[in-house]
Amino acid sequence: MSNPTYEKFEPLRNAKLVLGYLTSMVDEKADNLPYWLVLPHKKPAEAAHCRVDDAELVGSWYEAIDAVRKMLKTEEGAPVQLSFYRHLMKSWGEHGLRFHEPYPWTHTNHSSFHEMGYILPALNxxxxxxPGDQEPEKRASELVRGLRSLVIERKVRTFWSGDYEEKEPVYEFPNDVYLKDGGFDLSRHTGRGEQGIRNAIVLHSLVRRYEIAGDEVALDLAIGIANHLLGPSRYFNFKMEFFGHVHSAGWVASGLVRLGRITGSQRYIAAGKGIYDYIRSLSSSFGWVPEYAQWHPLHEEHCETCCIKDMIECANELILAGYEEYWEDMTLFARNQLVENQLKVSSYVVTDNTRPDGEGVSYREIDKRMIGGFTGGSLVNSISLSKFRSIAGCCVGMAPVALEMVWNRSVEFRDEMVLVNIPVDKETEEATVSMNYPDTGYISITPKRRCDVAVRAYDWMGQDLGGRINGITCVPSREGNLVVFRNVAAGDIVELEHPLETAVVKETVRGEEYSVSWRGCDVIDIFPRGEHLRLYQRNLHIPKYYPSAEDVHFTGAVNYGPTQQAQGKK
Known part of the structure; x- marks a missing residue:
């Protein structure tokens, strides 16, 4: 198992990288307020504040830093997480809504209902x-009740044939923004359109709020919003297809499935599954998910990392609802496109550390600070550095939540069984798990107590599965989708092995054909290769960065060594 050829899926490494981003891409002079906007292609590169930094980002980055710190079991980042907490506890206004501080870079102060979908999860x-922290409990309770007080409640259908009472709650918001000074002003809107779906991303966190606090108002609001979306909004057709923002629809889908699980209503689960399956039909087998559905021609779409998080979260909800086939997507999406969308190279970035930070802009060591960030728009085979949102603060907030979810579910212990759902190297209280993908098809589990051991079997493992305990061949039982070793003693080494070869599969993604090289569950290469930052170059013996002519044009030089420093440029 020495001298590996290919990169392994190592979620802790990805967590460590993004923790560095979350703790450095902040403004120390403003109590570690995040920078949403990072522009690596400018000369020199810069990070800049905008309104969203103190709107959704303080919520999503709180979740993100908490997620990776738990994965890493580290105190690193605790002061920055506390800063995000302090920011979240400020700027609350009427109807329990959160607004933002009047920074120089903000304009009309308003609360967006879409943004409350990032704030409530952080409070949760x-x-x-x-559980005893009264401040977030107060804010969460008041936010839920404020949102409920602002909806239009559709009670009667007045039609040409008569008046008909609505039998279930149907709630929608009158607008997508609420002005701090002025409330609802219907002459103003965000201009994004799709109010119904964008306002509804709070659905998942409303259900969680009910689970955490037994908040009946939160559950009522969730049901009313879901009924509006699936009824009079006419946002989805009978096949649950839609036109518009995939991130919002995917997040709503996970909320619908969770709502169905909690209420026992199969129709919500079916609706969420239908939305997921439609988005999946537009996505690749390895997790490239378009930012929009049917808005641009598919070949113009980019993959926003937020959408991958939504698909992983919804897949998890569907698994919990009994659809075990979604383990496949959860596994493939996480270990491929999710982690490929993370920035790991910055040798092309021009920095100028002589420029002082100020007026909401930072130039200091952007090349180092941007490592670990996630892109807001990747192509199938590359990350385009010149695209707006080549790094996106929203995605940096969402990706760690998906990483933590996958990490937590990869190895579980229940009913006196160590269960390996996703091949990964992981140490738990009950077992040590190691794997050798994508070099070889090998998983090893050493339990720390007498118990059963099971590995989830996937089609890509094939049929020739061999088992050993302490080096002695044995025949594990096949129980549904699990390969099970019974009554294993503490300290015994359980091994599962299968043949693994490189398979090149042609796949049409984003309207174009690609040759995708798989080794089991991992994509190790993809053709044609892209520009600027090539993705899926997972052979450890090949350089990871291939500059194109366009790279040379906008960076001024190509440097494979230390980052270029633009000295004294003004």
């Missing part, structure tokens, strides 16, 4: 971490 996480 705070309460999960510390």
């Amino acid at each position: 996480r705070m309460l999960e971490n510390n």
